[in-house]
Amino acid sequence: MKVDIPSAIAELLYEHQTVVIPGLGAFTTDYKPAAIDQVQGVLTPPSKNLDFDTNLLVNDGLLVHYIQKKYEVTAEQAEALLDDFVTQILSRLDKKETVDFPKVGKLYKDFENNLKFLPGTTNFNTDSFGLPEVRFFPILRKKAPPVRPAAATQTAAAAATQSTEKVKEDGLPLWLRILLPVLGILSVIVLIFSVYMLQSGGSTHPTPPVDTERLNKKPSDVETADDPEDLEDLKAESPEQADSPDSEGATADTEAPTPAPDTREAFIIIHSFGNPNNVKKFMQKLMEDGFQPKSEKVGKLTSVGAVVTYESDSELDEIVAELKKLYNTTPRVRKMEE
Incomplete structure (x- = not known):
């Protein structure tokens, strides 16, 4: 039973x-x-x-x-x-x-x-x-336009009629007759300022010094600061970075159980991230899928993968193929020598 x-x-x-x-x-x-x-x-x-x-x-x-x-x-x-x-x-x-x-x-x-x-x-x-x-979704209500009383409508119509008659009498609307003098004054001010700037030798701001070290160089030759963006794939790493993990940032499992004499261990790198939250989420995903996760700090990135045991290279190749299929990436294998 x-x-x-x-x-x-x-x-x-x-x-x-x-x-x-x-x-x-x-x-x-x-x-x-x-x-x-x-x-x-x-x-x-x-x-x-x-x-x-x-x-x-x-x-x-x-x-x-x-x-x-x-x-x-x-x-x-x-x-x-x-x-x-x-x-x-x-x-x-x-x-x-x-x-x-x-x-x-x-x-x-x-x-x-x-x-x-x-x-x-x-x-x-x-x-x-x-x-x-x-x-649930919020309910959007349309506001009805306010209804004007008949007296207000008549007042607005009378005001419009008076305005039209005043325009006919004066030839120009009131707002345009006010705006024209203001535009004339502004034009005079701009003209005076331009003449002053020409006589004083141009801009009052000092010309910044030219960086002679950056002259006659391609944009790719100029040093730029690294931008800590999240990278969803380990392909963004350079081979030198991937093969030289930061000893201070590595989080290798030093207390893992010793494998059997006839088995070996390998660290299969699957993805790299710049955001610690993404590192935590992907390690949680590996745990849920039944793998032993591991992470290493490589420069500004953190490489995340799985520690596996195997007895032969063919068995290791099968595990790499499975990880490639599961996570749609190209895993990189680092064998852990005794």
Whole structure:
């Protein structure tokens, strides 16, 4: 009989705030209220925040009792099944594998060998279970033009008639008769200023000194400051930069487990970024895809890739081909010699 312990954990989270896995840790939940994203126009229903606490290791009997009741086994058998399950999980985590708990989330170990949890998207709040996200859009209302009373309309018509009659009498409208003298005065001022500038020898601003070092040089020969833009592809790096990582910026995993004698390790560089947020996002993506991520500082860029183990060059070529297909790039391989 197959006992699905991850499924039992997910079922218990709907009714309990804490589910302890003896010897491993505990999944904990707390209430998360509904949220409104005004920018994206999304209304999210109430849910539960899900986290994993590595300090809660004592068996509270909840999971054992649920397995015993659901699968009709004895308490000793349920505890034995749970112990075997924890042993398998710890073994996979020590191998730097990502352990998936369906509907709950994923467990993995980071470069410092700390246990990390990536929660899933399941809503364990039974009060709002099944409620989807709601998208909303602002309602645009057109304002009706103001209605002028009859008296105001008659007054405006009379004023227009008087203005037309005044133009006929004077020959020019009032605004034009005011504007013409102003334009004449401005013209005289501009003329006087121009004559003064010609007599004083031109512009009052000193001529900036000419940089003789930049004369007779191509634009490509002139030094320019590096612009720290995000680069989405490692092709933007020069070969010299890619092969000479900055020792201060490298974040290689120095605590990774020692590979077996018949296996080797290689660092496959996939992308380079200038923005630390993009580095973090892509490393998270590699973890979710089941790879062991690694980053190195190379000049102003950070190279991000995966550390893999292999036994032969053909196996390494297959891994490189898989990464090339997954991330639509040309990976670069750096073998890690013993």
